[in-house]
Structures are given as C-alpha cells and as structure tokens.
Amino acid sequence: MNLILLFLSAAVVNNFVLTRFLGICPFVGVSKKLDAAVGMGVAVTFVLTLSAAVAHLVYTNLLVPFDMVYLHIIAFILIVAALVQLVEMFLKKSSPTLYTALGVYLPLITTNCAIIGAVLINMNEGYNFIESVVHATGAGVGFLMAIVVFAGIRERIERCDVPRSFRGFPIALLAAGLMSIVFLGFAGLI
Amino acid sequence: MIKILKRGIVSDNPIFVQAVALCPALAVTSTVFNGIGMGLATTFAILITNVLISLLRKAIPDKVRIPCFIVVIAGAVTVVNMLVEAFVPALHANLGIFLPLIAVNCIVLARGESFAFKNGPLRSAVDGIAMGLGFALSLTLLSAVREILGSGTLFYGLPFAVTLPDSFPRTLLFILPPGAFITLAVLMAGLRFMGHLRRERQFSKEANV
Numbered sequence: 445m446n447l448i449l450l451f452l453s454a455a456v457v458n459n460f461v462l463t464r465f466l467g468i469c470p471f472v473g474v475s476k477k478l479d480a481a482v483g484m485g486v487a488v489t490f491v492l493t494l495s496a497a498v499a500h501l502v503y504t505n506l507l508v509p510f511d512m513v514y515l516h517i518i519a520f521i522l523i524v525a526a527l528v529q530l531v532e533m534f535l536k537k538s539s540p541t542l543y544t545a546l547g548v549y550l551p552l553i554t555t556n557c558a559i560i561g562a563v564l565i566n567m568n569e570g571y572n573f574i575e576s577v578v579h580a581t582g583a584g585v586g587f588l589m590a591i592v593v594f595a596g597i598r599e600r601i602e603r604c605d606v607p608r609s610f611r612g613f614p615i616a617l618l619a620a621g622l623m624s625i626v627f628l629g630f631a632g633l634i
Numbered sequence: 635m636i637k638i639l640k641r642g643i644v645s646d647n648p649i650f651v652q653a654v655a656l657c658p659a660l661a662v663t664s665t666v667f668n669g670i671g672m673g674l675a676t677t678f679a680i681l682i683t684n685v686l687i688s689l690l691r692k693a694i695p696d697k698v699r700i701p702c703f704i705v706v707i708a709g710a711v712t713v714v715n716m717l718v719e720a721f722v723p724a725l726h727a728n729l730g731i732f733l734p735l736i737a738v739n740c741i742v743l744a745r746g747e748s749f750a751f752k753n754g755p756l757r758s759a760v761d762g763i764a765m766g767l768g769f770a771l772s773l774t775l776l777s778a779v780r781e782i783l784g785s786g787t788l789f790y791g792l793p794f795a796v797t798l799p800d801s802f803p804r805t806l807l808f809i810l811p812p813g814a815f816i817t818l819a820v821l822m823a824g825l826r827f828m829g830h831l832r833r834e835r836q837f838s839k840e841a842n843v
Contacts, residue, residue, distance in 0.1 A: 462811060463811045464661070464811075465656075465657050465658075465660045465661035465811065465814070466657060466661075466735075467657070468656040468657045468660060469654065469655075469656060469657065469740055472653070472656065514712065514716070515712070516734075517708050517711055517712050517715065517734045517737050518705065518708040518709060518712060521704055521705075521708045521737055521738070522704075522705070522708075525701065525704060554704075555738045555740060555743060556738070557657050557735045557738045557739075560734070560735060560737070560738050561731055561735060564731040564734055564735070565731060568730075568731065607823075608826075608830065609823040609824070609826040609827040609830060610819075610823045613653050613819075613822060614819040614820070614822045614823040614826070615819070616819075617815045617816075617818055617819035617822070618815065618816060618819040618820075620815045621812045621813075621814075621815030621816040621819060622812070624811045624812040624815055625807075625812040628810060628811070628812065
C-alpha cells in the first residue's frame, strides 16, 4: 500500500515537472511534436528507473562504507552519464527499432535534472532499494504524462493566432502554468 | 571585456533570451533571498568551471571533452554546495536539492563548451561572471515580482526586509508552482514587447531619414 502511495505521489501529487520543476528543459524543448514527446518520456522513465537502482546500490555499498558521501554529486552524475551510454549501446545492438525511436533523446537525458533530482531525493529521504525504484518509476511516469499532454496542447497552440510577443516560449510557459494549476488539484489526494 | 559583460547580462541573457536553465529559475524564485542566493551560487560555479576548463583546454582531448567538462562542473558544484552549507545554512535548507542540481544546469555546460574551451582564462572568467550575473539578475527580477504579489513582502530573510501594508492583496497563486510559470511567461513577453517597440521605432526613424 505504501509503495502505491509513493508511486502516486511521485507521479501525480508531486509531479516532477509541474510542481517540483525538475526536467523543464526537455519538457519545453522536446514537446513540439506528440511522437517526439512520447519518445522522450519513455526514454526518461527508463533511464530514471535504472539510474535510481544503480545509484542506490553505489550509494549504500560504496559511498557510505568508505565515507565518501561528500562525493555524491560527482558519483551520481557519472552514473547517469555512464548508464545513458550503456543503454544507448545496448539498444543499438539489441533493438534497432527502439534505438531509432529513442536515439536522439538518449544523449539529452544526461543533463536532465529530473534524473539527478530523483536520485538526490531518494538519498535525502533515505528510501530503501525498492522504495527508490518505485519513486523513480513514478517520477518517470509523471514526466511522461505531463510531456505528452503538454505536447498535445502545444500542437493546438501552433494553429492559433498568438500575440507576437507571446509567440514561442512565453505562450508555452503560460500553458504549462495552467497545467500546473490543474495538477494542484491533486494536492489533497494523499 | 565590457562587450562580454554586456552580452551576458543583456543581449544573451540566459533566462529571458536564451531560455535555458529554467528549472532552478522557476523552482527557487518564491522569495528574493532564494533567488539572489541561487543566482550567486550559480555565478560562482560558472566562474570556477570556466576558468578551470579554459586552463585545461589544451590538455583535454577534443573527443572526450564533454565527460571532462561534466567532471569539472560536478567538482565545482560540490565545492559551492559545501561552502553554502557552511556559511549560509538557511539558504542551503531553502534551496534543497537545487543546489547540487547546478551541476546539470545547462548554462554551466554551455558556457564551458561554447566559450571557455576556445578562450583564455581571463576572458573566460569575465564571461562566467557576466553570464552568472545575467542569470542572477533575471532570478532577482522574477523572484521580486513573485514575492511582492504572492506574500506581500520584499527581501524577506534579508536585513532590509520590507512588508507591504495589510490592505495590499496577496495572491497565494504566485508563490505556488503555477505562479512561477505564469510570471516568467509574462515577464518574457513584456521584455520581447519592449524589444519589438524599440526596433519599430528605429525602423520608422530610418524611414523618415
């Protein structure tokens, strides 16, 4: 039950993009087309889950016993960067179709703060292995949901007559603000 | 040098013109104290990484430069994180995970890649300070608007805090996450609008001549 709550809270109530502001760059950058948004969302969810698991293992088995917790920022970033590379190579060999679908987005994920953010939150909250993975998956699903809905909205905005000064970024941010208000409605859920 | 400064603060302003590094800009700007703190911490991080990358630019092979940059940046951010924790614990508590997240802030990497890797240490240092100040000023502006509209105070947490009279309506929304998106959108559009106006005025002047 607790795990379900944790998942829901990461995906909906504390949605990473709209209430925690993690991963705004890809959220605004890769949401012009719906299929691109789906690709990015899936890639982020995948890497997020994987790096949460690996980072938790490294943190508890390497950083804590050897008293190197102060190096956690460097360690986590290297883990994410290495994992992204690994996933990229693995996909290239094993599933070319998935690779061509996600290929472009994978390198971008290295500097996606949602990944490092989730890992850091796991560390600060002291989640155990299962909780870390569930929290990270929830965060990824929340990201996927937000970016797909947002891409749908932006495809509609493209066809509208927007005042000149608001074209592009400002109108997208306004739409994101309205979506964020919607997500505030989930606040009482848990 | 002055050109580099001006470019970082005005014409290539990281937030309002380039629209990068939005995550921290939106997340921590509910009070001016946090906004300025985040801005200065980031400035410091960009400064350190720019100088280090510029000094190491002949030693770093072209092919593996991005991983090298990332390690340098992560090191610099670790230092900044520790300094803030030691000297301004209140700020450290407010900024939370966004302080370590400077390490994945796109402007830090972007400045290393597009400027410091091609220029000498002194010019890179100036560029780092300029970009950092541009970022810090944008954050200050954004957080000032949100703090005034949202909680009716200004500079709360700093020695010269101002509280507006109770009759001033406070709109909770501006402190909450949606307020960040909306404030940034309106500010950005406003600045663009002024840019358009200025350009049009120039055009009409030229037409008259």
